[in-house]
Amino acid sequence: MKSEPEAYSIDDLARDKTAEWDGIRNYQARNYMRDDMRVGDWVLFYHSNAKPPGVVGLARVCKEAHPDRSAFDSSSKYYDAKSDPEEPRWLMVDIEFVERFAATVSLETLKAAPELAEMLVVQKGQRLSVQPVERAHFDRVLALAGARRGPRRGTAARASAEARA
DNA sequence: GCCAACGTTGGC
DNA sequence: GCCAACGTTGGC
Numbered sequence A: 001m002k003s004e005p006e007a008y009s010i011d012d013l014a015r016d017k018t019a020e021w022d023g024i025r026n027y028q029a030r031n032y033m034r035d036d037m038r039v040g041d042w043v044l045f046y047h048s049n050a051k052p053p054g055v056v057g058l059a060r061v062c063k064e065a066h067p068d069r070s071a072f073d074s075s076s077k078y079y080d081a082k083s084d085p086e087e088p089r090w091l092m093v094d095i096e097f098v099e100r101f102a103a104t105v106s107l108e109t110l111k112a113a114p115e116l117a118e119m120l121v122v123q124k125g126q127r128l129s130v131q132p133v134e135r136a137h138f139d140r141v142l143a144l145a146g147a148r149r150g151p152r153r154g155t156a157a158r159a160s161a162e163a164r165a
Numbered sequence B, C: 001g002c003c004a005a006c007g008t009t010g011g012c
Helices: A011-016 A027-036 A107-112 A135-145
Strands: A017-018 A043-049 A055-069 A090-105
Touching: A011 A017, A011 A043, A011 A090, A017 A107, A027 A055, A027 A090, A043 A090, A043 A135, A055 A107, A055 A135, A090 A107, A090 A135, A107 A135
Parallel strands: none
Antiparallel strands: A017 A090, A043 A055, A055 A090
16 A cells, blocks of 8 residues: 655654554555555555655555545545535545564565566556555565564465555 | 556446 | 547666
């Protein structure tokens, strides 16, 4: 999952412990949250528009997709007049903080890793703020990060689904 | 700040 | 249903 640190950073999540992932206004990203993200799934937290951009930490899904109320709030920058409260168009998941990496695994580093050549986030034109991550890629990023936590080796690959890229 | 890539909108 | 115009994303 991507976020501009100026808007909401991994440090903000560390402070808040959990966060509602509001403001997603892209159907494909919404569908990933709705259809593929389940409680307990691991999440790579990525800082976009950062110096450098890259994966900065780990989180987990702690609440499955539910209506994004900001779409109904006319004072919110995420307001969407077309989202009917009776049939919410936009959803969000909640995530909980797990770990901030000692150092950012930069986009440059991701691009330089042969094993990550197929990872979505390194593909040209890939702008989705919520995107699925293959288990092998996920594990590789954790290794590059020197992460202390993460899905256990050998457990089901349900692991998630989401990395932010 | 630039701009390529991409999604959405709306006229026709 | 096409497609031009426009807005956003996000690396650089």
